[in-house]
Amino acid sequence: xxxxxxxxxxxxxxxxxxxALGAGSAAAAGKFEGVTLTVxxxxxxxxxxxxxxxxxxxxxxxxxVEWVLGNPKLLLSKMVAARGQEPPMDVIEIVDTTPGxxxxxxxxxxxxxxxxxxxxLSPAFYDEYRVANWITEEGFLFDIExxxxxxxxxxxxxxxxxxxxxxxxxxxxxxxxxxxxxxxVGFAAEAGGDEHNIDPGLDLIKKLNVHSFWKSGxxxxxxxxAGDVYATIAHAGWAVRxxxxxxxxxxxxxxxxxxxxxxxxxxxxxxxxxxxxxxxxFYLNVLISDEMQELLHVKNGIVPPNKxxxxxxxxxxxxxxxxxxxxxxxxxxxxxxxxxxxxWSAFDVKGWTRKWxxxxxx
Amino acid sequence: MRRRKLLPKVLxxxxxxxxxxFLLAPVIVVAGASFDGxxxxxxxxxxxxxxxxxxxxWYENIQPRLWEALxxxxxxxxxxxxxxxxxxxxxxxxxVRSNLPGKTLIATLFRAPLQIPFIxxxxxxxxxxxxxxxxxxxxxxxxxxxxxxxxxFVATPYVVGSVGAALQRFDVRLxxxxxxxxxxxxxxxxxxxLPIIMxxxxxxxxxxxxxSFGDVPISLFLASATYTTLPLEIFxxxxxxxxxxxxxxxxxxxxxxxxxxxxxxxxxxxxVLLRSGGNG
Numbered sequence: 001x002x003x004x005x006x007x008x009x010x011x012x013x014x015x016x017x018x019x020a021l022g023a024g025s026a027a028a029a030g031k032f033e034g035v036t037l038t039v040x041x042x043x044x045x046x047x048x049x050x051x052x053x054x055x056x057x058x059x060x061x062x063x064x065v066e067w068v069l070g071n072p073k074l075l076l077s078k079m080v081a082a083r084g085q086e087p088p089m090d091v092i093e094i095v096d097t098t099p100g101x102x103x104x105x106x107x108x109x110x111x112x113x114x115x116x117x118x119x120x121l122s123p124a125f126y127d128e129y130r131v132a133n134w135i136t137e138e139g140f141l142f143d144i145e146x147x148x149x150x151x152x153x154x155x156x157x158x159x160x161x162x163x164x165x166x167x168x169x170x171x172x173x174x175x176x177x178x179x180x181x182x183x184x185v186g187f188a189a190e191a192g193g194d195e196h197n198i199d200p201g202l203d204l205i206k207k208l209n210v211h212s213f214w215k216s217g218x219x220x221x222x223x224x225x226a227g228d229v230y231a232t233i234a235h236a237g238w239a240v241r242x243x244x245x246x247x248x249x250x251x252x253x254x255x256x257x258x259x260x261x262x263x264x265x266x267x268x269x270x271x272x273x274x275x276x277x278x279x280x281x282f283y284l285n286v287l288i289s290d291e292m293q294e295l296l297h298v299k300n301g302i303v304p305p306n307k308x309x310x311x312x313x314x315x316x317x318x319x320x321x322x323x324x325x326x327x328x329x330x331x332x333x334x335x336x337x338x339x340x341x342x343x344w345s346a347f348d349v350k351g352w353t354r355k356w357x358x359x360x361x362x
Numbered sequence: 363m364r365r366r367k368l369l370p371k372v373l374x375x376x377x378x379x380x381x382x383x384f385l386l387a388p389v390i391v392v393a394g395a396s397f398d399g400x401x402x403x404x405x406x407x408x409x410x411x412x413x414x415x416x417x418x419x420w421y422e423n424i425q426p427r428l429w430e431a432l433x434x435x436x437x438x439x440x441x442x443x444x445x446x447x448x449x450x451x452x453x454x455x456x457x458v459r460s461n462l463p464g465k466t467l468i469a470t471l472f473r474a475p476l477q478i479p480f481i482x483x484x485x486x487x488x489x490x491x492x493x494x495x496x497x498x499x500x501x502x503x504x505x506x507x508x509x510x511x512x513x514x515f516v517a518t519p520y521v522v523g524s525v526g527a528a529l530q531r532f533d534v535r536l537x538x539x540x541x542x543x544x545x546x547x548x549x550x551x552x553x554x555x556l557p558i559i560m561x562x563x564x565x566x567x568x569x570x571x572x573x574s575f576g577d578v579p580i581s582l583f584l585a586s587a588t589y590t591t592l593p594l595e596i597f598x599x600x601x602x603x604x605x606x607x608x609x610x611x612x613x614x615x616x617x618x619x620x621x622x623x624x625x626x627x628x629x630x631x632x633x634v635l636l637r638s639g640g641n642g
Contacts, residue, residue, distance in 0.1 A: 005502075042593075042598065042601060043598025043599065043601070044595075044598045044600075044605075045598075045599065045602065045605070047587070048427070048597075066586070066587060066588070067586075067587035068586065069502075069585075069587055069590065069598055070582065070598070071601055074582060074583075075585075077485065078488065078583065081485055081488045081489045081492060081583070082488075082492045084496075085492045085493075085495065085496045086495075086496075088461035088492075088503065088504075090572070190626075195414075216600060216601070218600055227413065237636065242632075
């Protein structure tokens with residue numbers, strides 16, 4: 001009897017251990033056990049920072065992250081190359097210059113229930129297919145000292161750059177650079193047009209006698225540092241970087257129709273045919289989280305679509321100021337909501353490029 | 363009289379000096395700016411040359427991903443040069459020595475990769491990988507082998523061209539002499555042909571390595587986050603901000619190349635490259 005009791009006790013103990021181990025491993029198995037999520041986004045420090053926040057969270061759920069790196073145009077061309085087969089990435093970065101990503105049907109609707117952080121975004125910065133994860137405030141930066149030397153007042157509109165003293169001293173983004181659209185639409189709006197009618201804007205740009213058309217922000221810094229140009233159509237992030245580097249520049253956010261400034265927006269979306277839709281939605285949610293948005297704002301200089309971070313950094317004490325005490329960025333949620341946004345339905349990359357080549361680049 | 367003799371020398375010297383300056387200026391600027399500790403350190407905004415004050419800051423802050431990318435670049439280029447040589451030498455022998463019908467067409471086909479824009483090659487390879495992945499369930503996209511294969515495609519013609527040029531100049535009577543003295547075909551190739559065409563092989567392999575090492579367009583499509591080459595990593599990084607650490611790693615690459623050239627000189631002599639004609 002004693003022996004039997006011993007066996008029963010031992011058996012019960014063994015069963016308890018097995019059950020406990022099983023429960024433990026079940027608890028360790030995360031929501032995304034065995035899932036490899038492939039994220040298409042920019043390389044360099046951008047990807048490093050995304051991973052520093054996202055990778056530990058995803059790996060804690062048992063998943064693994066792989067990256068397909070490149071600018072949105074390259075990512076789109078990889079999607080096109082893989083058309084008809086499994087998409088090469090589960091999440092893709094989308095910008096104004098890649099409308100083909102949307103028009104080509106490469107992005108599917110996401111489930112908003114899996115992206116609860118949407119509550120921190122203004123409805124202007126997401127739709128049922130994509131979620132904004134960065135904003136650039138497009139306008140133009142100008143050399144404060146050169147403008148003073150020339151006796152020019154602080155500019156407020158694009159047309160101020162047409163002053164004869166600035167002829168040949170303005171740099172403009174080239175037609176294949178994302179920043180170009182803010183400039184084209186901005187000039188067009190001041191001449192009575194907009195994205196539906198860019199011709200008046202192109203005529204004005206032609207009159208600028210542009211010094212050079214830049215393709216990389218690094219060129220902007222070089223041109224200003226060398227004193228070759230006095231103003232450049234670019235986003236405010238480059239003004240901050242130039243200022244940090246010792247060139248006294250200011251940033252102008254000209255009115256565009258009834259709005260002030262122009263929003264260059266970077267979105268992320270879940271690719272059509274992705275087998276990891278839920279994991280991709282988990283990524284979208286982390287992407288617009290307070291933690292990620294604050295990191296990207298502080299380290300990469302983007303304007304966060306996340307309102308909590310906007311509010312935190314719109315505190316005047318936290319705003320970076322130029323040499324005249326004017327902030328480089330507009331950070332209040334109301335200001336960011338009031339940025340002009342391109343009507344994508346009117347956007348035609350090929351048509352605009354043809355017009356640009358005929359008018360401006362001629 | 364002395365002045366009349368001196369003038370041409372000064373002129374030639376000046377022209378040679380200017381050509382050297384033209385060739386070396388970018389290298390000097392990159393290396394010089396990599397030691398700049400001025401505003402670049404504070405603002406991370408621009409390239410400063412000459413450096414305002416000297417520092418090793420950028421060398422100490424080369425990100426691990428740049429080192430990893432350098433490793434991938436060297437590995438891919440080594441594979442491209444080696445496989446390109448293994449494929450290119452027999453191909454050159456076949457093109458120059460054989461009496462195959464359509465020899466000219468074959469020679470043209472081997473040169474074709476150099477006439478196709480590299481970006482098109484990148485897209486074409488990627489689409490091919492996707493096609494095979496769909497057909498057989500396994501693709502080379504995003505793998506080291508897939509990346510290296512694209513590089514081999516453009517590296518091989520350099521070996522074919524360089525070895526082909528060496529074979530064109532080759533005096534076949536030397537082989538006939540060896541054969542008439544009792545050597546078999548393999549010994550004749552190993553002891554006579556190979557040593558004579560070796561400068562062409564070295565030159566071809568070196569060109570193949572350099573073309574692969576410096577490539578961006580093909581790698582744009584075939585590289586993955588795990589296998590990213592150095593030029594591509596620099597390209598991606600420069601899209602966002604200017605990090606002077608890229609100047610530092612470029613200078614490291616430059617110094618590495620000089621060390622390699624030194625050893626080539628010590629082991630085989632740089633003149634072998636000149637004797638090969640140094641061309642494809």
